[in-house]
Amino acid sequence: MALRTDDCDIRDVRFYMDHGGNGDFYINLIEYDRELMQSKYVSMRVSMSGGFAPHEVRMAVSNLYRAMQGAGLNNHPRDDQ
Numbered sequence: 001m002a003l004r005t006d007d008c009d010i011r012d013v014r015f016y017m018d019h020g021g022n023g024d025f026y027i028n029l030i031e032y033d034r035e036l037m038q039s040k041y042v043s044m045r046v047s048m049s050g051g052f053a054p055h056e057v058r059m060a061v062s063n064l065y066r067a068m069q070g071a072g073l074n075n076h077p078r079d080d081q
Contacts, residue, residue: 026045
C-alpha cells in the first residue's frame with residue numbers, strides 16, 4: 001500500500017517511494033481528483049551519486065525509504081486494493 005494523506009477528507013493524495021536499479025530514489029505523489037475522475041502524478045528523483053541533494057539529505061531519503069519499506073508503504077496506489 002501507499003501512505004495516504006491525513007487530509008483525505010480534502011484531497012485524496014498517496015505517497016510512496018521507488019528505488020531505482022542505479023541506486024537513486026524516486027519520491028512519488030499521486031492525487032486522485034474526484035471531480036475530474038483522474039489522477040495527477042508528481043515524481044522526483046534524488047540522485048545518490050552527486051546531484052543537488054547534500055549528503056545529509058541523501059541519507060535522510062535513504063532512511064525514509066527503508067522506514068516506508070519496513071511499514072509496507074512503498075507500493076503504487078493501484079495495488080492498494
